[in-house]
Amino acid sequence: MSKHIYKKFYYKNTVYYSKLYFFTTAEFIHIIILRIIKGVFMATKVLVYNGDNNEMEAHYLEESDTMPYATEGSLRVGEFRGSSNSPTIWTDKALMDCWNILREQWGSPIEVRYAFKRLWEGGHGAQSQHYAGTAMDMAQSFPNDQRNELRILAEQIGCFVYVEPAYLTPTWVHVDKRMTPPACAAGYIMVAEGSINTYVLILQDALNTLGFTGAGLDGVFGLGTKNALIEYQESRGLTPDGIAGCQTWTYLTSEVKGTGSTDTTIL
Secondary structure, X not given: OOEEEEEEEEEOOEEEEEEEEEOOHHHHHHHHHHHHHHOOOOOEEEEEEXXXXXXXXXXXXXXXXXXXXXXXXXXXXXXXXXXXXXXXXXXXXXXXXXXXXXXXXXXXXXXXXXXXXXXXXXXXOOOOHXXXXXXXXXXXXXXXXXXXXXHHHHHHOOOOOEEOOOOOOOOOEEEEOOOOOOOOOOOOOOEOOOOEOXXXXXXXXXXXXXXXXXXXXXXXXXXXXXXXXXXXHHHXXXXXXXXXXXXXXXXXXXXXXXXXXXXXXXX
């Protein structure tokens, strides 16, 4: 019978977790044959911001695996991915913590149809929390009264930062665990050198997609990210301060949203 553990290692300020499997010889041969037939060689890279220790973690998981920090079997990688085609997805441990509370108090499975998207994939507003991996849309197939009960419970547990009212999303329940305060009246927080979170991932992703490379895609705002951002700001006539504030976020997200990946996008 096979089993697995997770191995933890560090590289460039990011914690990496890889699933290590232990198989009998017969199981190993069987799995290799299946993977050759199906062409399955790539795992999904799941980046998670862990605010408990202010670190980015990288987990390499399969679509059927449980999301990091989610209660076992309650939320699969493929469910959280939703309609995104990205081989790399990201989220915040704080969102998973809230999900666990909601799921436990609800007491039965909750369908999650849309959660993650990358900015260049589009599908949401310019500064949607879905691009930060901090939002989830759920209960699309629930009856109306049951969906309203879930929405009320999500509000009552007091963990989510925002639960969208029914008049805005009557056919699903939207919750998010966004970081605050926003740089503008609404939207993303300000990020600068030293910041570590999923909003830095959005910034890096957008800069890379536009050809302002050097930032990487690790959620850690270092010198490479700062230099790429200053170059972008100078090219757009913005204050070249190397800080993603209200004006920079407004320009950058509007420019990249829904444009698709480019040759310089890090997938």
